[in-house]
Amino acid sequence: MTDPVLEQIRGLARPLRTPADLDPLLERIGDARVVAIGEASHGTHEYYAWRAELTRRLVEELGFGLVAVEGDWPDCYRVDRNVRLRPDADEDPRDALDAFARWPTWMWANDDVVDFCRWLRARNAGLPEESRVGFYGIDVYSLWNSMHELVDWLAENEPGHVEQAKRALACFEPFGEDGAEYAFASRFAPTSCEQAAVDLLRSLCERRGDAEAATGADARFAAEQNAAVVVGAERYYRAMVRGSAESWNVRDVHMADTLDRLLDHAGPKAVVWEHNTHIGDARATDMADAGMANVGQLLRERHGVDDVVLVGFGGYRGGVVAGREWGTQMERMAVPPARAGSLEALLHDALGDDALFVHPRGDRPGWLHRRLDHRAIGVVYRPERERWGNYVPTVLGERYDAFLYLDDTTPLQPLHLERADEHVPVGALDA
Structure with missing residues (x-):
């Protein structure tokens, strides 16, 4: 007997193999001013690669003028100066990214971000200075670096x-x-x-x-x-x-405030790169029960749902780069198949292949309204906790406007191992 939920999933899913398969998502984005693109981990190649492909198309076809990431302002300002060909900047984005010295460096110092920034620099080289697309960090951790820079x-x-x-x-x-x-x-x-x-x-x-x-x-x-x-x-x-709830809210409000200032300064259209836990509307998860708000929620509240598109990611199994404890050396770890009953397990059972979901604006199939466990891997990951941790209860159709599902994934390629003298920030939560 055919399972009606699996049929609903297959009916909404679209193949995801080449950048051209993102066409339905670009149509959904339309004239929106902010597109926030997530990741289900900070260490998975496919999330970064597809996010970069979508961003390239947003820049080239829809006129987006800045990329704002979950990184520190001083480090990313060095990258920004490179990609916008500023005087005395590094000649290669790899050098600017390899200089990142706050744990976890692999979040931005990796081959996928290098490839994107080299593309951005080459594109900017053919544009007048005022039209060049910037790359900015909007996180809050860099107290002392920012003070010294100032x-x-x-x-x-x-x-x-x-x-x-x-x-x-x-x-x-x-x-x-x-x-x-x-x-x-x-x-x-x-x-x-x-x-x-x-x-x-x-x-x-x-x-x-x-x-x-x-x-x-x-x-x-x-x-x-x-x-x-x-x-x-x-x-x-x-x-x-x-x-943790209060410090989380201070951090996400800071990131939303910084994005608003960037839209005024370098706008008018921004792409945001952050973890799913920041860009997926917190009101559609158990984060709201804990008194936590996030960037995705704040964007919708400040700019309206028509001007904001939230894009999430998820994967069934594969590999990731992460640390087993906060501040420890990175490792390549296996990500086991998603636990039974989770969103990722449901999509695997229905599809067994990569897919794009663009959520309808009106009536939606029932599975998009169900609260399902949705895997979230931060910079700290312990695969042995998969049975009881590493998941956020989520109503998919309310948390995101679109979702990219990847059935099998691989780890990022970092530029360097974590260095003994790098700064390890104090973090209440690791996403």
């Missing part, structure tokens, strides 16, 4: 204001660039650098007019963004000691 920029461009930045930096220096130590101190002692950071950001923004003309709007924007990271990171580390 002090250096002020010393070169606005020396009269560098003392204020140094005073703000001095507030953080007793904690040895250790987020856990700062979080602990702010919880159990009356020590907080919040006001110094906020005052610095406010001062930079108030001086924007003449300074932009003197130093260039892009450079000034980068300085302001580094100051905004200091503000956001300070709040993030303080929130960590009060619980």
